[in-house]
Amino acid sequence: MPELPEVETVKETLKKQILNKKIVDVNIYYSNIIEYPSSDEFKKQIINQTINDIKRRGKWLMFELDDYYLLSHLRMEGRYFLRDKKDEILKHEHVSFVFDNDLELRYLDTRKFGRMHLIKKEEIEKRKPLSELGLEPWDKNLNITYLKGKYKSKKLPIKTVILDQSIIVGIGNIYADEILFLSKINPLKKAYELNDLELNDIIKNTKIILDKAIKSGGTTIRTYESSEGVHGRFQQKLLVHSKENEKCPNCNNTIIKIKVGGRGTYYCENCQK
DNA sequence: GTGACCACCTGGCCGC
């Protein structure tokens, strides 16, 4: 499933493929993908816009157009492919952006969870979803004081709170397990009970894990692969996630799987006390 | 403000 490193990989791939392309038409085959505005308005507004840049904020892809930002969240299985106009529309292709050179950017999403917003440039910081996002992992303001302030009222397990995109963006279920393992923190520990050392470890290891994952092209797990069908190599480097009943790479204890906040959670009881 | 729960979705897997 796409988390920050996967989105970063997709962004870089798309930048090589579609920068400066003009959108001359849009086909929407499943309108629920378009969250804002209505699909009719979306279509009307985006036609004749040129893709000038592609950025990322948290897990959101940001296509910078002339007058708008097209925000795209891949959620579980969203993917982009560049196709020829003549290529048949596949079962799970829900939106296609037609360019002026007979190519189309197709959005494919098996589970239809992905969402798109088209927002005027001048409103981008004020409007949802970007207005509600927390700090990037590499933001210089992400420090112990910031996390303490955010966590002080959080009585939920740290595993749940670390996924909260209004605090730190980009961490999903896979990397949350890896960050807590490296930090030697039990996923069930309440967020407000973490001490300065543990908070510092979370900040430090979030950057380490995400940096490594980006360098490896993200993680291909279950059904996800990036655009162009590129498989991420970070899966081979996972330490605990999806390693139920395997040996802990640190102490040889058996890695267990539990549910925390409804999410599958893998950890070592011996290392993460 | 906080936390629990549910809906959105489909394909894969498992048990019967």
Added chain:
DNA sequence: TGCGGCCAGGTGGTCA
């Protein structure tokens, strides 16, 4: 073999 039920998971909405 075929069927039904469960599971996976990011996010937003609703309710207590």
